[in-house]
Amino acid sequence: MEKENTYFGVKEIARRAKVSIATVDRVLHNRTGVSEKTKKKINDIIKELDYQPNILASRLASKKTINIAVFIPRVSPETDFWDAPLRGIRRAESEIKKYGVKLNTFFFDLNDKESFHKQAKLILDSGVNGVLMAPSFVEEATQFVGDCHKIKLPVTFIDSNVPEQTNITYIGPHLFRSGYVGAKLMTYRLKSDRKVLVVNISTETDNYNYIQIEEGFRSYFRDHDQANEIIRIDIKDTDQLSVAKHLTKVIHQHQEIEAIFVTNSRVFSVARFLQENNLTNIALVGYDFLKENIDFLKSNIIDFLICHKPEEQGYRGIMSLYQNLVLGSLVEKVHFMPIDIITKENEAFYQN
Amino acid sequence: MEKENTYFGVKEIARRAKVSIATVDRVLHNRTGVSEKTKKKINDIIKELDYQPNILASRLASKKTINIAVFIPRVSPETDFWDAPLRGIRRAESEIKKYGVKLNTFFFDLNDKESFHKQAKLILDSGVNGVLMAPSFVEEATQFVGDCHKIKLPVTFIDSNVPEQTNITYIGPHLFRSGYVGAKLMTYRLKSDRKVLVVNISTETDNYNYIQIEEGFRSYFRDHDQANEIIRIDIKDTDQLSVAKHLTKVIHQHQEIEAIFVTNSRVFSVARFLQENNLTNIALVGYDFLKENIDFLKSNIIDFLICHKPEEQGYRGIMSLYQNLVLGSLVEKVHFMPIDIITKENEAFYQN
């Protein structure tokens, strides 16, 4: 039951180099104030012994805090989707703050790219040790990750991914598959000669999520030889009035629309429109476990909600950065979340 | 940059209870030799302060080793598939043995259920703190996991999963999807009026893997309205002679067989048969990055190999148990590995 003592620590290095462990520590951390000669001697011994620091001891002794930047959208009055990841983030924080981990939140406004830029700059100057972020603006996020990479700042994405990013960890849904599932759900209420409407409500309509989700959605129809025509509209102004206006128009143009798929959590505005206009015969599928969405699910306006455990994404995101930073342990490149299907029948038991 | 000292440790508990930290430690670990009175007093304070132990410090101070049982098939002369997970396991071991983690290997024989039983018993009596295993024998594994659960032994599965097991972690492929991918690859060389043969070479033909893989495989054909007839054979004796005999018979019966899918790494014996009988026009898809398989891939007998990074499965399996045991950190219930596609063209660059 005894620990084998085949491992050499700073003590042994110090003994061999005939210096104190403080000097060994200085060399280990590239601190100044060590003569080139002793530095070389110590480095040689470090190599010879293949010294591996004990990170547990290091963390315990260190007074330094590990700072993680949390870089996600601010909860807006329109949708409180981002509440859930934040809850998970806070839960992780409370579990690991005793190990000296501190979170700094940097919120940006989904309707304002400039706010993203500003916060990104703040993060780069803040001296944090890692970043948990939602790459809502693809181009901007890509550039930011590049900047982080230059100063060796590990980055973890949640909620959505960005194509061809190396050196990051992604925790979120397989977006394409998620859209595929959406289409599958859609077909439960779809007749073969009717049209399907894909609605994309977002300031950032070219967002990678939405493109991936829509491709998955369309792909299902192709794979299963569903001949339904798929129409799509982008709604850049996310307020209810704008949504109503766009929907009125498209439904007028295409009388045969029998089902609507909304690519994000704003499905409730479509639901509201359908309710107000008594268009309750149209099937509706969308995203996320928001209170408003659940209400429409209960009143049969929304047929299905898809959800990717946003709270757990936040929790895992922080934990994964913590493990990476503190324990130097394996970095998982991609962790796909489940694609959960929520209906009126099972919503009461859903775990975010 | 300073650590906030809002956390109470054993010292504070001892101060409040007016005892020494040794006594606090005794209570914390339910050790004997503490009067009921002081025990109660200390426990009350622990509750009041909502004391959370610092696991980093605990590990550092402890002389106790964490023992993990590695319960996987022995590498057989027939196939060295299990070499790869073992390599990953050893790599993980060398990374974490400095933190007092020790691995005990318990190999069983894939052709001998009794050997599984024997080793399972040994593990349960060995006092290990966690188990990494391959549930090759479904029923036996299920029972073993039940026994582990009783003594609160965490278990992680690699390579294949077992249905309806709670309280375990699974690290391996999405078997159904893997079969689906296999079918997709198959179709590249398949004409619509020909037959497909599914070959299952294993002592344990009712193994959950194979059933799932085959279901995924068949599912692809259904989803894509491929009308090809799918024939299947089980080969329980895994030697080359037996394989040749079975294949001769089935190919004689069904002249139109144009493609063969082997549900595990033993695809090389089918390849050997095809080569020896000059049946090289038959497409062949199977599993795993074994030297023999790669040779047949190079000589165009095997068209595709599917691989699920077995080495990484072993590595991750150990690391996940370590994190669970040492750090009490999040237990991930399922981690799906990638379904890698290996061809003659890319095999040289494959990372197991």
Add this chain to the structure above:
DNA sequence: CTGAAAGCGCTTACAG
């Protein structure tokens, strides 16, 4: 039944 002291492998002031 209880406590004082040493120690795990590091880091951090502080002194020189």
Add this chain to the structure above:
DNA sequence: CTGAAAGCGCTTACAG
């Protein structure tokens, strides 16, 4: 440029 000493929050003999 270098070292002695205290300390991180625990665990472990050992002594009484």
